[in-house]
Amino acid sequence: MKHLAIILDGNRRWAKEHGLPSLEGHRKGYENVKTIGLAALERGIEHFSVFAFSTENWKRSQEEVGYLMELLFLALTKELDFFWSRMFV
Numbered sequence: 148m149k150h151l152a153i154i155l156d157g158n159r160r161w162a163k164e165h166g167l168p169s170l171e172g173h174r175k176g177y178e179n180v181k182t183i184g185l186a187a188l189e190r191g192i193e194h195f196s197v198f199a200f201s202t203e204n205w206k207r208s209q210e211e212v213g214y215l216m217e218l219l220f221l222a223l224t225k226e227l228d229f230f231w232s233r234m235f236v
Contacts, residue, residue, distance in 0.1 A: 152196040
């Protein structure tokens with residue numbers, strides 16, 4: 148397999164089921180993406196796509212949208228460098 152794509156869905160639902168705030172569900176989903184990304188690298192997957200934000204997400208609270216944007220920024224800065232450094236080990 149050369150390409151793995153995932154769609155993030157259910158982070159808020161997971162948090163609610165565990166008695167946690169929605170933002171904690173998003174944080175946990177983010178951590179899961181990192182875990183899956185590392186596993187994909189270890190298995191030689193060349194492309195990893197994450198569908199993490201839909202147009203429907205803009206309808207959520209300003210706090211929640213802001214938090215999701217912070218996670219995206221983190222992924223595109225710090226985490227991208229983290230994964231890039233592991234691609235050529």
